[in-house]
Amino acid sequence: MIKKMKLIFFLFTVFYLFSTGISAQQQRFPKPEFESGYEQPSTITPEPRALALEYFDVLVLLVVLSLATWLALKKRSRQGILWLSVFTLIYFGFYRNGCICSIGAIQNVTLSFADPGYAISLTALLFFILPLAFTLFFGRTFCAGACPLGAIQDLVIFKPLSLPKWLNKTLGIIPYIYLSLAVLFAATGTDFIICRYDPFVGIFRMDAKFHMVVLGISFLLMGMFVARPYCRFFCPYGVLLSWMSRFSRWHLTITPARCIQCKLCTNSCPFDAIDFPTNEKEVVKSGLGPKKFLTYALLIPLWMIMGIFAGERSHTWLSKANQDVYLAELLISNPEMKNDPDNIDVQTFLASGKTMETLVQEAEVIRRKFYFGSMIAGGFIGLVVGMTLLNTVVFRKRQDFEPHKGNCVSCGRCMDYCPVEK
Amino acid sequence: MEDNSRSKNRREFIQSGMRLSLALALGSVSGLALSKVVKDEYVWQIDPFECTQCGRCATECVMTPSAVKCVHAYDLCGYCDLCGGYFKPDANQLSTAAENQLCPTAAIERRFIEEPYFEYIINEDLCIGCAKCVEGCTAFGNGSLHLQIIHDICLNCNECAIARVCPSNAIKRVKAENSYLIKGDFSKEQES
Known part of the structure; x- marks a missing residue:
């Protein structure tokens, strides 16, 4: 009996080897005709989340955004914003598991421009646009009340330290680099790095790979002393929001009426986002002047050229993140890998019947995209570095204590410290 | 005083100009993306x-x-x-x-x-x-x-x-x- 079985198996194997490709999907054994009245069960296919619920999420976002704006600008209630962010954390964080989110939607929008075959869903597009549009008019109220990642960090702030200005500025360049890389990787169809390295999504899902759990918890621990570390020094969407917020029409103000220069709010902001009145004597002493401004302005093209050069140099390395490029490179540099039965990627490629030439051609197309993409990204980062430096020598006259419109997340903490009545 | 208000006007002009161009940029990005948008999830x-x-x-x-x-x-x-x-x-x-x-x-x-x-x-x-x-x-x-x-x-x-x-x-x-x-x-x- 056993021998017979083994023979049958052997025959099948031989049969299989000769017939793959032609009859791999053929019905080898006919469907039986049952006599005992057996009824075939049907395959169970649970439906995905209803489309209406996805639109409901957009509605919730819209309501939360409006509410956060009203609480920050009109009601001027820190308490209200706090409870709103708790709701956001529960709804968009723990209930919706951190997906869909506006930060990740950057990549969907990018991919929809870069890949003609990809159609963006309306919900993803709205999640991208709505917060930006709100910020253009009302400042970053999205960060204060509608972002689950911001909410979880805001709730763990324990003893925020004030970082020195140079450190704030230097670390502030990281989001620009992150944004350029995310756009580059999304546009080349390589990876969605914002989603993959989202430190808090594992906490929302209560399930993640070990290194992501470590990352998430360390961000939260760091967040006890350096307030909102992800928002300030990593969030790529924060870059876009801060551009919008800088020119927002109505922005949260510390005082409801006139600033009386009482300095009570100076230590209230955990994010170092309050600008102090300018001390003209100090400005004169520091030697800021048109000369320095001009030098720094002329240095910007140099920074950009350096960035483009760095991008050009690193494009080969960056492109290896793409699976096709990686595989082609591996097979060219180590042809002996073809005999490695444990390398799933190589074995699947060999079994697929695709020729080496097509693979290399495809990889070259992607690498070419990386070549231009990395240079653009490098130039952009160079521009950002140059502008950041230029900003340090620009002198803006300020008489009152004001929130820095770009960095302020409209959390409303400072409003509680202002003794001025309406 | 007049000088002050002039510089304030200038600042406001730049601000609203930038706001307009950012709104246009956002509008065109969303318009372009809208041309490819699908209602299905x-x-x-x-x-x-x-x-x-x-x-x-x-x-x-x-x-x-x-x-x-x-x-x-x-x-x-x-x-x-x-x-x-x-x-x-x-x-x-x-x-x-x-x-x-x-x-x-x-x-x-x-x-x-x-x-x-x-x-x-x-x-x-x-x-x-x-x-x-x-x-x-x-x-x-x-x-x-x-x-x-x-x-x-x-x-x-x-x-x-x-x-x-x-x-x-x-x-x-x-x-x-x-x-x-x-x-x-x-x-x-x-x-x-």
């Missing part, structure tokens, strides 16, 4: 004809256990006694004893129907999506067992963590209304 699904049963679905999904499960297209099943998806190739006996089973979690139930037919039912709560049975069924049988992403478990991540590492690019975005690519009816669709 997309979900991830495995094309069973491209799946190579590499086993990564079991390990790469953000869910533990994976949202990928083995499903049974009963229409294709031959109801074999010697099931390549159920038994190890070197099985001692055609019995339900654990040592004969290919499935590491014993998620397949084998039931006698009538001579010589046996029914195989997947217990999805136990299935981890390792594709061992799929491999056996595709190699020796009709290929009625195959992997699918089960949508009440799948979180529909923005980018599927398995799709990124799938060696045959078998995981694709499909419209939410046709969210399964079950082998039987799916192959009919392809022919037409």
